[in-house]
Amino acid sequence: MQYEGVLTKMQTEIVDEVQYYLVWKKDFVNLNQLIGKKISINFLKFECLNCGLEKKIFRQGYCYDCWSSIPSAGDWIMRPELSKAHLDEEDRDLEFEKRAQLQPHVVYLANSSDVKVGVTRKSQIPTRWIDQGAHEAIEIVEVPNRYLAGITEVALKDHVSDKTNWRKMLTNEIVDLNLAEEREKLKDFIPEEVQQYYLRNQTELEIKFPVKEFPKKIKTLNLAKNPFFEGVLSGIKGQYLIFENGTVFNVRGHEGFVVDLKVLS
Structure with missing residues (x-):
């Protein structure tokens, strides 16, 4: 399976444990179903959540011009x-x-x-x-x-x-x-x-979160510095994806990043 879209914070619903979704213009992914599977994340470009232009994200998913002027910031x-x-x-x-x-x-x-x-x-x-x-x-x-x-x-x-x-x-x-x-x-x-x-x-x-195993030591994934990553998803907590090797990915911290997400196994 392969998905592509601009990242925004994961949408959630609370049942026995929190259900997480990545919602894009033409598709959505229930991330709970990917726990235990190997996935890859490939950073393609920036897209400001306000103006939609391919401009470097400054903060909160916005380019600097939008962040410094729009009322929601x-x-x-x-x-x-x-x-x-x-x-x-x-x-x-x-x-x-x-x-x-x-x-x-x-x-x-x-x-x-x-x-x-x-x-x-x-x-x-x-x-x-x-x-x-x-x-x-x-x-x-x-x-x-x-x-x-x-x-x-x-x-x-x-x-x-x-x-x-x-x-x-x-x-x-x-x-x-x-x-x-x-x-x-x-x-x-x-x-x-x-x-x-x-x-x-x-x-x-x-509140119960869908995590199979919590990391003992944490490594953070920054797509602006390392645009490609693959690993086995072991859980989700807050706005973070947690991988088996201790890597954590802050989805909300990458709002405005257009990514290609693949389920490898």
Whole structure:
């Protein structure tokens, strides 16, 4: 079997364990079915996810010109506390920013390597947790806009990390915790204007990933430096493909790369 397309982050659905899909314009691949099989990945060219031109990818699947101008790559994406649509103030495109920012957002705890705090749109749960490789997660607050979620995250990250140790996540160096208890420890640090949105009754979600064997040592595959790779797929976690020789491939980190994918055996 052979497939070709521009990489975007893997789409997922949660059943007994997470199902992963590469979705392209004319085809899709259920990657779970390839676990245990030898596959090859061949980098062909770049294709910006916004303008569609063959230009070097700068960040988030976009060429530099698009990344520095389009509203979906504004600073408030990575730093939600910078959101201003609730004030009717424009960053790059107020109409877009209102649609994205003025909707329910959740501040959560996710445990993928250690417990971290994060922000996502309510509609992205549990997708966001899956993308981070979290084996358990729980909501802290649900607020009506991105700004309130952002200032809550800023307040809480003085007391809990806001980063994922992706190496520990991929080697499965995990500890199971009672996230409801961890949430309760943080309650008093939530900003006063957000206290009313505290979710004391939400229970944690446990997530299982399709991995036959976790690597002991990790080697990262960068297609810009090494455009061809082949190996036996042993699992998928977060947005990473894990191969038997310890090589891991960050699919989301290669958005905008056009690849040829072959199933060899």
